[in-house]
Amino acid sequence: MPDVFIVYxxxxxxxxxxxxxxxxFAARGxxxxxxxxxxxxxxxDAESKAVAHPRPGLQHLAKAEIGxxxxxxxxxxxxxASPFDWGCVFEDDMLLAEDSAAFLASTTWIPRKAHLVKxxxxxxQRLALGQGQSIPQRGRSLAKVHSMSYGTGGYLIxxxxxxxxxxxxQSFSIPVDQAMFDxxxxxxxxxxxxxxxxxxxxxxxxxxDIAFMPDEAELSMIEDGRSEMRLSAPEKYAGWSxxxxxxxxxxxxxxxxxxxxGPKSQRRRMSQVSFAHLAGDSFTHGSK
Numbered sequence: 638m639p640d641v642f643i644v645y646x647x648x649x650x651x652x653x654x655x656x657x658x659x660x661x662f663a664a665r666g667x668x669x670x671x672x673x674x675x676x677x678x679x680x681x682d683a684e685s686k687a688v689a690h691p692r693p694g695l696q697h698l699a700k701a702e703i704g705x706x707x708x709x710x711x712x713x714x715x716x717x718a719s720p721f722d723w724g725c726v727f728e729d730d731m732l733l734a735e736d737s738a739a740f741l742a743s744t745t746w747i748p749r750k751a752h753l754v755k756x757x758x759x760x761x762q763r764l765a766l767g768q769g770q771s772i773p774q775r776g777r778s779l780a781k782v783h784s785m786s787y788g789t790g791g792y793l794i795x796x797x798x799x800x801x802x803x804x805x806x807q808s809f810s811i812p813v814d815q816a817m818f819d820x821x822x823x824x825x826x827x828x829x830x831x832x833x834x835x836x837x838x839x840x841x842x843x844x845x846d847i848a849f850m851p852d853e854a855e856l857s858m859i860e861d862g863r864s865e866m867r868l869s870a871p872e873k874y875a876g877w878s879x880x881x882x883x884x885x886x887x888x889x890x891x892x893x894x895x896x897x898x899g900p901k902s903q904r905r906r907m908s909q910v911s912f913a914h915l916a917g918d919s920f921t922h923g924s925k
Contacts, residue, residue, distance in 0.1 A: 640744045641793065642721035643669040646708045647729040648676055651855040654729040661731070666738045669727070672712050677704025692810040706813040709789060710803060717800035723747070724799055727838070728790045731757070732849045734837040734913050739775060744793075746772045748779065752798045752828045753817065755782065756791040758836035758910040759843050766908050769834060777837075777913070782830040784907075786818040791838040801825055835913040844912065 645662075647655045655671065662669045677700035689703045698706075709726065716724030723744050740746070740756070747754060748770070764786055769778035794802075802817070805824045809816060816824045841850040 640721065641723045641725050641741045642716055642719040643667060643725045643727070643741055644672050644712050644715055645669050645727040645729055645731075646672045646674045646712055648674045648855070650676070651729060653851055653854045657851055657854065658727070658729050658731070661733055665733050665735070667733070667741060670715070672708065672715065674729075675704040675707040675711065677701040680704060688808050690808045690810050698810070698812065702812050705789075706806070706809055706816070709813045710806060713794070713799035713803045716794060716796055717803055719796065722796055723793055724796060725756075725793050726789070726791070728840065730841045730850055730854070731790055731838045732841070732844065732847065732912075736775070736913075737837040740777075740833070740837055746775065746779070747793070748829075748831065750829050751831050752795050752825075753830045754779070754793040755786055755788075755818075755830065755832045756793060756836060757788055757838045757840065757843075758912050759788050760839075760909060760912070762787055763907045763909055764832060766832060766834075778834050779831045780834055780908075782818070782832050783820075785815075785820065786830065786832065787814050788840070788843075789814045789817065790840040790843075791836075792817075798825070798828070832910055834908075835911040837913065839912040 645658050647658065651674075658669075680700050680703060685700055685703050688707065689698050691697045712724070712726045716726075725741055737756075764782055765784035767781035767783060769780040771778045802824060806816060809824075811819075811822050815822045818830060839847070841848075841854075
């Protein structure tokens with residue numbers, strides 16, 4: 638019996654993605670439970686306002702982002718109610734490395750002080766990482782994350798942390814990845830977050846040179862919403878909202894600078910995390 642309760646989030650209307658993920662898990666020898674995602678497109682204004690409470694200085698969430706946050710909350714609820722000490726959450730457009738099952742069958746490789754472990758990578762993102770700890774016989778290492786880490790495509794979460802996040806996010810004002818992984822906004826303080834290096838999973842949108850999702854696959858539950866946010870005019874801030882936003886931006890920049898040039902004992906390397914892609918993988922079909 639595995640040590641991890643594994644779930645994946647999938648919209649009811651995204652049947653092609655569901656079939657793809659089921660085939661992926663079967664090929665990797667992984668048992669995963671499907672979580673019916675909350676479709677942000679179907680949320681009424683009243684339903685959105687009941688949970689998403691914008692804060693001054695922060696951009697309003699798109700309904701797709703609200704649906705994404707609520708979907709991860711459903712996953713946390715399942716994990717918190719399970720008998721497993723650890724849970725694993727995947728979104729429904731992930732390519733998993735061929736050896737990914739080894740990291741989900743047992744948690745003996747995870748440091749006892751860890752609360753969250755990121756399994757995915759965003760190749761263009763640079764992270765402030767601590768000294769890597771090699772994982773015996775598995776060809777990878779773990780490094781503590783000391784900076785913002787975007788994305789919620791694949792992560793391990795301790796059961797008690799899932800319960801705490803669930804309790805603290807009955808309402809929210811930021812995207813789910815910021816609530817979990819951004820030191821400037823994080824909902825729970827003093828979380829020990831680790832990154833698996835190289836990563837064992839990657840989303841299609843973050844892997845333009847690796848084609849693995851079926852051409853007919855539907856948009857992910859947040860791609861349409863985030864695209865809309867990117868194309869919309871930037872929100873204008875004034876007064877305290879503008880000052881607060883600038884303080885948070887400068888704080889993040891100073892933190893990253895400190896990790897690069899501060900005292901040697903406190904320095905962190907700014908690194909891009911790779912994905913261990915296998916060229917012969919039957920789930921890939923060349924470059925896009």
